[in-house]
Amino acid sequence: MLQLNGVSKIYHGRVTTTALSGIDLAVPDGEFLAIVGPSGSGKSTLMNIIGLLDRPTTGQYWMDGVEVTRWSDAHLAGLRNRSIGFVFQSFNLVPTLSARENVELPLVYRSVAPRERRRAAESWLKRLGLGHRMDYRPHELSGGQQQRVAVARALAGSPKILLADEPTGNLDDASRRDVAKIFEELCGSGQTIVLITHDGQFASVADRRLRLVDGILEQEARAASHAN
Ligand SMILES: Nc1ncnc2c1ncn2[C@@H]1O[C@H](COP(=O)(O)OP(=O)(O)O)[C@@H](O)[C@H]1O
Numbered sequence: 001m002l003q004l005n006g007v008s009k010i011y012h013g014r015v016t017t018t019a020l021s022g023i024d025l026a027v028p029d030g031e032f033l034a035i036v037g038p039s040g041s042g043k044s045t046l047m048n049i050i051g052l053l054d055r056p057t058t059g060q061y062w063m064d065g066v067e068v069t070r071w072s073d074a075h076l077a078g079l080r081n082r083s084i085g086f087v088f089q090s091f092n093l094v095p096t097l098s099a100r101e102n103v104e105l106p107l108v109y110r111s112v113a114p115r116e117r118r119r120a121a122e123s124w125l126k127r128l129g130l131g132h133r134m135d136y137r138p139h140e141l142s143g144g145q146q147q148r149v150a151v152a153r154a155l156a157g158s159p160k161i162l163l164a165d166e167p168t169g170n171l172d173d174a175s176r177r178d179v180a181k182i183f184e185e186l187c188g189s190g191q192t193i194v195l196i197t198h199d200g201q202f203a204s205v206a207d208r209r210l211r212l213v214d215g216i217l218e219q220e221a222r223a224a225s226h227a228n
């Protein structure tokens, strides 16, 4: 279970921007939560805080009953490594590595033995329908295939939470449906997922939808199919 209590984020740059304002959010284990909202509403800021890449300006973050808000950067990095799998719009694969090597990479950082790494990478790539593309490099794969490699990489270390920021933002319709189906299946197997998207169709496969508007989290956004 992860929980945010009164989380705000204020950027002090040339101008002061309140990106998040008093966010209260609890995500139980196994839930597939979608957060929707227009551009600039604070979605990526929220994702970075949930993913332990950034800290709130005020408020608290609890993970499994432990408040992590004031942990040191080194401790947060360790927790992030063990607990969070990220998927981004831009795939962020290493261009010189094969699909298999990309998926193995986070396990290298965790000092998993080579044979075990390879086994985990191959098993995830096969599960995501890429058993025949394991030795391909990113530029030899379609966008949808690259994103599936990124999902495999995020999941290879069995993270507690899969965090995805606009994972279908760079994909064509068929690949978007593909990725949505994968997320639905992962949720069915018990994976906790926080998905940030402005793709209403994708959000509609989640267990719950919340809307972020000007840094404020609003109650359940209506599923696209019910909007009128
Ligand atoms: N590093 C930053 N410094 C200053 N302002 C930022 C920074 N990152 C984001 N912002 C501002 O915070 C607000 C929310 O941004 P963001 O979380 O990226 O929104 P979204 O992902 O929903 O498009 C925007 O007004 C943006 O300009």
Ligand SMILES: [Mg+2]
Pocket (backbone or CB within 6 Å): 043, 044, 045
């Ligand atoms: Mg964003």
